[in-house]
Amino acid sequence: MTAPPRPAPSTGRTAVRLAVVPTPQPPLEPRPALRLVQPGRSVPRPVPRPGPRPRTGPAARDEFGPVLCGRADLPPVGEVARRLVTMALEALTGRRPLAQLQPLTTVGVYAAMSAGRRPRWCAEGNAPVIVGRLRVCEPVDGVAEISAVAHRNGRAHAVAARLEGIDGRWRCTALQIG
Template sequence: MGQTAYATPLQIRQASAWQPSALDDDAVDLLYADAAAPRRADHGYVQAAIDLHPVDLHPVPDDTDPLFAPQATPRRQLPEPQEWLRQLSSAILECMSGVRPTNQVARWMTPRLHDRICRLNVIARRRGVTPVRCAVIRRVHICEPDDGIVEASVVVQYEGRIRAMAVRMIGMDGRWMVTALELG
């Protein structure tokens, strides 16, 4: 005759009280990047920018002729910062919300900042939510601490709220270049 098999009884154990620590912004960005990695080949993804040290805007070898290195530009050779910043702020916010491609603003920001905007653009496009209205720039307050350097605060109506954006720009190679940006 055949033997009868009995399953061992299920044992229920209490879960541990251990909880992981909260993730910071950089860790969350890495998780999003890892999650998107298998899909990059499907969408023709190319690395947004080379990650450089924030102090070095452009790496320049020691044997480079100084005339061919990035040149600081005095204020008198640059466009009016108030109107220029008004248009660029609107374009950056559109990039952050996934409406505009980030390569349209890449020329006017450091590679590290451009990479950050690219990540926000990818997250926004993945969510699939498009804003009902474009951002409205309410006010731009300019401060020029030195020749060719502008620090500004921009008051923005964005995603149904009034928000503040802090921007630092320097004159580089005949154009304004955004080196720091914070959106509150």
């Protein structure tokens, strides 16, 4: 047991003392991680990380097909990204021929845009589309991921694209407009 605290001689206050009190509970053990998955559903897969790109250089140029380029062999990505997003939105709103996008996109992206499906906000009205702030992230050398905000009729819409350096220029390999 502890003795009652004595008053301090000069101030008349009691001194503060620390007392360790044993708890009757067992020691804490690490709990397993909580699973935030509904019963009957599978566990979500981890987010894929970009891996290394195929080799480039003189040895790769001897082969047929597209050659992947590094950042040093490509023009500034910001200018190309803004032009691509603007042209894609103008093509979807009907202000520009879709064929003008073909040199900037891969076959798959161009085919998807040619299929005729487009967001409802692109099809309605004839107000111009204004591309706002553009963000660029380069996860791997020769790859750029773009996000932008497009404004039309007082509303904001998200645009995302992936550009890869192919044959000395940036080409859009994925485009998502929301």
